[in-house]
Every structure is written in C-alpha cells, then in structure tokens.
Amino acid sequence: MPAQPLELILARQFGDSLSMPFFLVDPDGNLLFYNEAAEDIFGLRFTDTGGMREEEWATMFKPTDADGIPIPPSDLPLVRTLTDRRPAHGSFYIDNLSGDRIRITVTSFPVEGRPDRYLGAIAMFWKSES
Amino acid sequence: MKVKVWGCRGSLPSPGPENYTYGGNTSCIQVTHGETCIILDSGSGIQRLGKFITPAVREMHILLTHLHIDHTMGLGFFAPLYNPDIEIHIWGPATAGHPLIDRLRRYFSPPLFPIRLTELPNHPIIHELSNEFFSIGDIRIHCEYLCHPGPTLGYRLSDGKATIAYIPDHELRLASNDFPNDPEWTSGYEIAKSADLLFHDGSYTAREYSRKVGWGHSSIDDAIAFAKMCKVKKLAIFHHEPSRSDLEIEQMLQDSLGNEELDFEVQMCAEGNEYNLEDEVENSPER
Numbered sequence: 438m439p440a441q442p443l444e445l446i447l448a449r450q451f452g453d454s455l456s457m458p459f460f461l462v463d464p465d466g467n468l469l470f471y472n473e474a475a476e477d478i479f480g481l482r483f484t485d486t487g488g489m490r491e492e493e494w495a496t497m498f499k500p501t502d503a504d505g506i507p508i509p510p511s512d513l514p515l516v517r518t519l520t521d522r523r524p525a526h527g528s529f530y531i532d533n534l535s536g537d538r539i540r541i542t543v544t545s546f547p548v549e550g551r552p553d554r555y556l557g558a559i560a561m562f563w564k565s566e567s
Numbered sequence: 568m569k570v571k572v573w574g575c576r577g578s579l580p581s582p583g584p585e586n587y588t589y590g591g592n593t594s595c596i597q598v599t600h601g602e603t604c605i606i607l608d609s610g611s612g613i614q615r616l617g618k619f620i621t622p623a624v625r626e627m628h629i630l631l632t633h634l635h636i637d638h639t640m641g642l643g644f645f646a647p648l649y650n651p652d653i654e655i656h657i658w659g660p661a662t663a664g665h666p667l668i669d670r671l672r673r674y675f676s677p678p679l680f681p682i683r684l685t686e687l688p689n690h691p692i693i694h695e696l697s698n699e700f701f702s703i704g705d706i707r708i709h710c711e712y713l714c715h716p717g718p719t720l721g722y723r724l725s726d727g728k729a730t731i732a733y734i735p736d737h738e739l740r741l742a743s744n745d746f747p748n749d750p751e752w753t754s755g756y757e758i759a760k761s762a763d764l765l766f767h768d769g770s771y772t773a774r775e776y777s778r779k780v781g782w783g784h785s786s787i788d789d790a791i792a793f794a795k796m797c798k799v800k801k802l803a804i805f806h807h808e809p810s811r812s813d814l815e816i817e818q819m820l821q822d823s824l825g826n827e828e829l830d831f832e833v834q835m836c837a838e839g840n841e842y843n844l845e846d847e848v849e850n851s852p853e854r
Contacts, residue, residue, distance in 0.1 A: 440756040554698065
C-alpha cells in the first residue's frame, strides 16, 4: 500500500485528536479514517470496518429524511463535495449499528494541497436534535 | 552515483575546533553521476563546493528542500552562479500562492544580499515542484512534501542501481499515525523506502524533542525507527544542532543505539563524508 500524501496524514492526525466526529475520504470517496467521536455515532469502530468504498459507507447507515424517505447517496453532503469539490452542508437521519435512529448535521469540504492538488474530502458532523 | 557531504549542520553554521569531526557548514550534498551534477540544498556548505567544481561542468542542478535560511544561505556565494559558461537550474517546492522565483528574489535583494538575480551573468532557470517524478540526466528523482513548517520536499534519487533519500528537516512523530508501525500513514515513507543511503533529520535526543514538538525536527531515536521501518541499508543522521560538539554528537549516537542490534548501519553524518554507491565504498572525512 503506497503511503498517503502528507496532507491526508496530517488531516488524519488532526481528526484523531478531535472530540468532534470526523470522517476522511480520498478523491475516489474511499473511506480512509473516522475518529472515536464518529465511532460513537455510528456504533461501529473504525478498526472493525477499515476502509470502505463510497457505495458502502453512503448506504450502510440508511440515510433518510425526516419522513423516513431514503436519501440517495448523491444527495449526501460528502458525496456532493466529492462530486463538485465544493463545501456542502445538510441534516438527515441515520440508523446506526447500535439500532438507534439519529439525526446528524454534516459539513463537508474538499482537501486541496499545495499547489493545487485535489486529495480528498473531510466531513465533520454533529448529532442534532430531532 | 557519488555522494559528497559539504554540510550537515542544522540551523546555523557552527565553525570551531570542537566541531572539527562533524563540521560546521549547513545543509549541502553533492551527487554526481557521469556528467550530471546535482546539489541538494544550498546551505553554507555550497560555498566550498563551488571551489571544487571541475572546469568541464557546464550545467548544474540545485534541488532545494525548502527555503529556510540554513538551506539557502550559501546560494549567493556559490561561485558557478557568476560563471557565464555554466547554466544553473534551481528546483524547489511550490506553494499555493507565491512563485518560487519571488521567494528566491527575497534572498537576492537588499538588505539580505547586494546582488539581484537579474544581475547574474545567467539568470538561473527556476523549476517548481510538488509531489512528482522527473529526471535530470540519468538520475530519476521522486519528490514529495514532508512534515516541516512551510512547504518542504524530500528527494529520492536513483540511477537504476542505487537509491539515496534526502530528508534533512522532518518531524516524523507529528505526521505519523501509530509511529513507527504504519508506513502508509508515515510522512516520508515513499521517499525513503529501501534506500541504500538515507540522510535524515536527527536533531534532538528523545528528551529534547519532548520540549520541541512542532518545531519541525525529529529525535535521533525516531530517525532510527524510521530507517528501520523503511528497511534502508545505511542511515546518516543529519541536521546536527549548532550547539552540539563532536563529543556530544558521538555520545548522542551511543546513547540512542545502546545495545540495540540493527541490520543496517547508522552513523552521524560528517561534513566531508563521501559515498560511492557504485561500489559501496565509503571514504572517511578528509575535509
């Protein structure tokens, strides 16, 4: 496995040190890392999942709107960021692997390194009131 | 490839009798292969290098890891810059906003220096680099950004037979997840892996590092652990602290190695060291 670019290594270190949920993907949407605070929301440890492809993480938590209607992956903030390389924001519900339905609010943004290398994206999210 | 160390001190030139063995000049290494002449960094060591360039050389390439003063301070005193028969190429890290030539002009301008780049007989040819592969002559080069304050590159040079890695300023522990157990998440791994010769920052003792986290440098213990992870054949510890005497540098290595048995050689880099990677012969310093 080739080593990751410095920017992603530092991003992972940064995310690992936060108490806010943090989710890091590469330019193809492959999951690289999520932190302990995200583990608490997902009900799943990163060491148990390892890397996942976009189609896996975008569906495994069954994102829905307030009426329980499934949200297509393309409408999720992080997938929108991966698609158009712009920040995105939104709130929706997920079913975590502990069996709880949780409303989360997600802000995602692209990771761009010097001088203009597109390296992936970060999503930071919060458990929000229903 | 033939490699000669013209300076391996960090931060500040440190002349003096107590520093005779390891030298006082700052970062500068010369790599030659056939007609190709590559210089890694232009610290104060490049001034002396300039006096020993063979008359036949018509083209030289200076690869800057970054623009901190100890890696650039010798540039204006490099005699070939003033020789109209020699073409100089300067390669260095790109930033998001400021062109490399503008950053070099800050050095080549008053009050730091009296001569401007435009006043040189041949304006150096400037090349900006990020994470990429390129060739100079028969040498294949790979560079990548590393963990050090400001845009900083590491260089990996290969002639097809041997590989050297040059990482003079690097804070390993700040940019590694689960160091030293996870190469995929360790800054500099792609530059150093399986190198025949690795020059790596080992500025501090482990105790000193604990008080200097974030300053951009590594402990000697971390440098050795990194070399072990990268499975290099030889490690030359680089960027000696300016206040560190020869005796202290030697003691530092002894303390770090202890009774540990390694399957590669570790040495404290010394100014004047020469490495002939064609026949793996190392010559002791004759500065």
